[in-house]
Amino acid sequence: MPSYPDDYELVTLAGAFEEEPHTLQAYLDRGGYTAVAKVLEGGMARDEVIAEVKASGLRGRGGAGFPTGLKWSFMPPAEGGQPQYLACNADEAEPGTFKDRDIMRYNPHQLVEGMIIGGYAIGATVGYIYIRGEFWEPYVRVQRAIDEAYAAGYLGRDLFDSGVDFDLHIHRGAGAYIAGEETAMLESIEGKKALPRFKPPFPANYGIFGRPTTVNNVETLASVPPIINRGGQWFLELGTPKSGGTKIFSVSGHVAWPGNYEVPMGTPFAELLELAGGVRDGNRLKAVIPGGPSVPMVPAETILETRLDYEALGEAGTMLGAGSVIVMDETTCIVRAVERLAKFFFHESCGQCTPCREGSGWLHRVIHRIENGAGRLEDLDTLLHVGSRIEGHTICAFGEAEVAPVASSIEHFREEYEAHIHGKGCPMAASGRVSRRVAEAG
Amino acid sequence: MELPEPVTRRIDQARTRYPAEEPRAAVIEALHAAQDELGWLDQPTLDAVADYLGLEPIKVYEAATFYDMFNREPVGRHHVRVCTNISCWLCDSDAVTDRLRERLGIDFGETTSDGRFTLTEVECLGACGGAPVIWIGRSYYENATPERVEEILDGLE
Ligand code: FES
Numbered sequence: 001m002p003s004y005p006d007d008y009e010l011v012t013l014a015g016a017f018e019e020e021p022h023t024l025q026a027y028l029d030r031g032g033y034t035a036v037a038k039v040l041e042g043g044m045a046r047d048e049v050i051a052e053v054k055a056s057g058l059r060g061r062g063g064a065g066f067p068t069g070l071k072w073s074f075m076p077p078a079e080g081g082q083p084q085y086l087a088c089n090a091d092e093a094e095p096g097t098f099k100d101r102d103i104m105r106y107n108p109h110q111l112v113e114g115m116i117i118g119g120y121a122i123g124a125t126v127g128y129i130y131i132r133g134e135f136w137e138p139y140v141r142v143q144r145a146i147d148e149a150y151a152a153g154y155l156g157r158d159l160f161d162s163g164v165d166f167d168l169h170i171h172r173g174a175g176a177y178i179a180g181e182e183t184a185m186l187e188s189i190e191g192k193k194a195l196p197r198f199k200p201p202f203p204a205n206y207g208i209f210g211r212p213t214t215v216n217n218v219e220t221l222a223s224v225p226p227i228i229n230r231g232g233q234w235f236l237e238l239g240t241p242k243s244g245g246t247k248i249f250s251v252s253g254h255v256a257w258p259g260n261y262e263v264p265m266g267t268p269f270a271e272l273l274e275l276a277g278g279v280r281d282g283n284r285l286k287a288v289i290p291g292g293p294s295v296p297m298v299p300a301e302t303i304l305e306t307r308l309d310y311e312a313l314g315e316a317g318t319m320l321g322a323g324s325v326i327v328m329d330e331t332t333c334i335v336r337a338v339e340r341l342a343k344f345f346f347h348e349s350c351g352q353c354t355p356c357r358e359g360s361g362w363l364h365r366v367i368h369r370i371e372n373g374a375g376r377l378e379d380l381d382t383l384l385h386v387g388s389r390i391e392g393h394t395i396c397a398f399g400e401a402e403v404a405p406v407a408s409s410i411e412h413f414r415e416e417y418e419a420h421i422h423g424k425g426c427p428m429a430a431s432g433r434v435s436r437r438v439a440e441a442g
Numbered sequence: 443m444e445l446p447e448p449v450t451r452r453i454d455q456a457r458t459r460y461p462a463e464e465p466r467a468a469v470i471e472a473l474h475a476a477q478d479e480l481g482w483l484d485q486p487t488l489d490a491v492a493d494y495l496g497l498e499p500i501k502v503y504e505a506a507t508f509y510d511m512f513n514r515e516p517v518g519r520h521h522v523r524v525c526t527n528i529s530c531w532l533c534d535s536d537a538v539t540d541r542l543r544e545r546l547g548i549d550f551g552e553t554t555s556d557g558r559f560t561l562t563e564v565e566c567l568g569a570c571g572g573a574p575v576i577w578i579g580r581s582y583y584e585n586a587t588p589e590r591v592e593e594i595l596d597g598l599e
Contacts, residue, residue: 021482095527095566128459133474133511134567136580169459175469175510177565191469191501209464220478252570259571293528324570326528344565368516432584 009238011246012222013167016106024148027109033154035225036116040098040160044228047122053224055232057244061099062089062180062217063294063322064397065310066341074204075212078123085213087189088115088221090131090138091173091180094292095191095344096324099248100218102260104131104138107222112168114221116154117228118383119166120216126167128242129349130185130217133174177348182215186352195352217322219248239265243309247323251276254283254329265309272308272325278352284331287412291321292342294401296408298332318408333411333428335420338405339367345402356399359390370417373425380410380417443486445494449475453494458527465495468503475513482513510564518553518560520598522546523577526558529570539563540575545595559595579599 013201015030027033035391039049072075080319088111092100115127131139136441146168150227157165171189178184178305178399179194186208188194207213223245236244243265249272252258256277263272269288279285285300296318298306313320328337342364351357361387366379387403410417419427445453452475453468460467460589472491479526481535483506492499506512513521522536524542543549546559554561572584583594 092568093566096529096570097566098568098570101568132568133470133509134577134586137582144548171459171467172471172474173509174474174505174512176508188470189467191466191505193504209461209467251573251575255530256535258573289528325572326532328532332532337528337531340526340528344527347565 001243008263009246011226011235011238012103012110012219012248013107013260014110014226016102021106022145024145024152026111027107031229032109032225033113033152035228036154037160038228039117040162040164040188043162043274046121046123049117049228053074053121053227056223056227056235056239057058057232057239057242058220058223058227058235059310060217061219061223061247061322063094063292065320068216068220071204071214071216072118072122074202075122075124075214076204078125082379083126083209083211084124085208085211086115086122086123086127087120087185087208087213087215088129088218089126089128089180089182089185089215090135090218091134091141092186092218093132093177093180094294094322094324095341096250096252096289096292096326097322098250098252099260099323101135101138101174102248103218103222104135104142108138108142109149110147110153110222110225111142111218112149114224115168116159116166117224118216118221120164123212124214125165126169128169128171128189128208130173130179130335132179133172139170139172146170148375172186176350176426177344178350178396178398181398184396185215190363193350195350195399198395231315240248240307240309240311242311247308247320249308249323249325251325251327253327254280254332255327256280263308264311266307269303269306269308269325271326273304274359277286279327279329283331285327286330286332287328289318289324289326289328289405291319292324293326293344293405294319294397295319296404296410297328298408301411331428333371333426334409334416335367335371336426336428338409339364339371341405345398349398349402353392353394353399355393356402359386359399360402361404363388369404370420371426373420375417375421377421379421380414384410384439443490445476445487445490446450447477450494450580453491459597466501468495469497469502470509472511473502473506477512482516516553519558520578521560521562522595523562523564525565525567525568525569525573525575525577527566527570529566530574534571535586536589537588538576538591541591542576557578 030328058068059065084227176194179188180198182198184194239245248262289297346360346364349360390399453472456468456471461499487500492502548564567575574586576586
């Protein structure tokens with residue numbers, strides 16, 4: 001368990017480090033279900049809820065960072081009898097991301113409450129939580145929370161005698177990274193292959209079963225109850241003027257204590273690294289992927305000077321993404337790391353768009369041959385050229401994502417690629433393996 | 443073929459979560475139910491699921507072949523899946539996969555001759571704070587090491 005400075009306020013991981021934090025009783029003890037009461041019993045209008053969320057500066061925590069209140073305002077008014085949907089994206093599969101898993105395991109009721117409030121705000125009477133199929137424990141915890149909420153009258157008909165209905169179901173996935181793309185998720189909820197849809201129409205007009213739908217990430221929705229209870233302004237001021245609130249950063253790789261750290265937006269990267277115990281074994285930091293492999297990697301000297309918010313990371317040439325901070329120390333072969341990511345994207349391309357389906361394979365094969373000593377100097381231009389033919393030529397953002405690690409690593413670590421090519425192989429380790437701990441290897 | 447009762451019960455339950463006119467939405471849960479009961483999804487099972495949901499078989503085949511969790515071939519009693527994606531690799535999943543292969547005497551995608559174990563390499567399991575991660579049945583085993591591999595396998599029937 002991380003030890004936080006005393007003035008840190010946990011929003012979505014509140015209570016997560018207590019005993020049995022996932023039960024209804026534990027959540028009620030933390031003030032649970034008072035926000036939805038404030039909305040429904042207190043007679044807050046839909047617009048007022050949306051205005052509060054807009055004021056909070058909350059932006060989508062799944063990766064895209066789209067302002068949540070604005071997204072909600074795109075939903076048309078509900079027409080009599082026709083359902084509208086709120087879908088929660090719990091398909092957490094971006095490598096390096098494991099925050100939603102902990103919210104679902106330790107604070108599932110806050111997600112449920114956030115969905116009831118969100119559903120009311122957008123005129124949805126049915127919600128689906130799309131949980132990746134591999135997640136069993138989170139599924140059990142969330143299902144239990146839903147059952148408890150029904151039994152306590154927080155879900156179902158005429159909530160708080162307000163005339164508002166909301167039903168909530170889990171839809172389990174079955175192993176497909178692309179199902180986390182919001183329109184692919186809609187297809188998957190319909191029982192189809194998770195192929196991203198052309199947009200427009202956008203989900204707010206044509207979503208699940210062709211009905212208006214909003215998709216929000218777990219962390220986004222779990223942020224809503226505290227925003228309602230304590231005000232948008234309070235949340236905003238936890239972070240920076242353009243990146244409101246706190247954010248969970250999933251820190252993995254070469255740190256002493258990998259784990260989830262919920263910190264205010266705008267926290268310096270160096271501070272987060274310190275919370276995570278610093279680079280393992282006192283090694284030197286080499287590079288960081290701050291938002292999951294779909295965003296560009298940055299070298300140590302850049303990230304150590306950067307704050308963790310949408311704007312600062314943008315200025316540093318990368319993105320906040322899902323807050324998935326992958327730390328690589330001096331023992332890491334960048335080419336090998338990128339080769340692994342290229343293999344991942346090749347495996348997960350849904351195959352719908354030719355540039356992505358074919359391009360992801362080319363990227364992987366070329367990097368593979370460089371790592372294995374058969375690279376040619378012109379390969380680097382080939383990689384960048386292939387990348388430029390993928391980016392912007394696909395239905396969804398997967399195209400940009402698969403190019404990010406390749407292009408950014410060539411930009412920042414070109415000499416390492418060249419060393420592989422000139423030396424006909426990986427200079428990092430004769431064994432072809434990066435040692436886990438320098439100390440043990442010695 | 444007839445689907446076993448536990449499978450049809452779960453499919454019936456799943457149907458209640460979606461509008462009555464959208465039986466296809468229950469396909470993924472139906473395939474989970476069938477696989478939990480039968481271990482893998484053969485052609486007659488897929489056809490039976492389609493029949494039970496009143497769908498053209500192609501709609502069930504599409505889901506069964508698109509999603510990685512569905513086994514289209516028999517697997518061992520214990521399906522050992524190990525993540526080798528970036529965070530796990532950085533924490534030396536190579537040593538873990540080496541030990542798994544050594545101990546089981548099989549490579550990725552293979553099943554031991556006694557039918558007890560199938561070994562599969564998988565992408566990120568969303569538990570990278572505990573890298574490297576091994577996934578068997580419904581459990582994640584985090585912070586895996588070659589030594590832990592021995593313990594985990596010894597603990598399985
Ligand atoms: S990279 Fe292995 S669990 Fe995420």
